[in-house]
Amino acid sequence: MINYEWQQFINNSKERCGVVLKNGQVVELPNKHPEPERNFRIMAEDIEPYLEELSALWHTHCDGSYNLSMNDYQLFVSKPDLDQFIISDRGVALYRVDKGFVMNIERRLFDA
Known part of the structure; x- marks a missing residue:
């Protein structure tokens, strides 16, 4: 999944966010954080339609x-x-929780 064309989501003025479904589809959801240039927030009502198929x-x-x-x-x-x-x-990083520890599983730098 790290091979997905993540660069399309880069926006240096505000954070963008979403979900990855079990079939590999990447869905962007609205960032409802009051400070989107520094944080993100996905609301329950926005993520609810995807709960059964949620992978990441x-x-x-x-x-x-x-x-x-x-x-x-x-x-x-x-x-x-x-x-x-x-x-x-600069790139994309994949993280996973294993036995209570957050692990960086993979990183990929974007081509310059």
């Missing part, structure tokens, strides 16, 4: 980093059954 969550970072923030860490630990993707203008 994704969001972008505006600062050029695909490293996880403290907010990311807390979210990832609270959703241990879902993979998590962070996308920046």
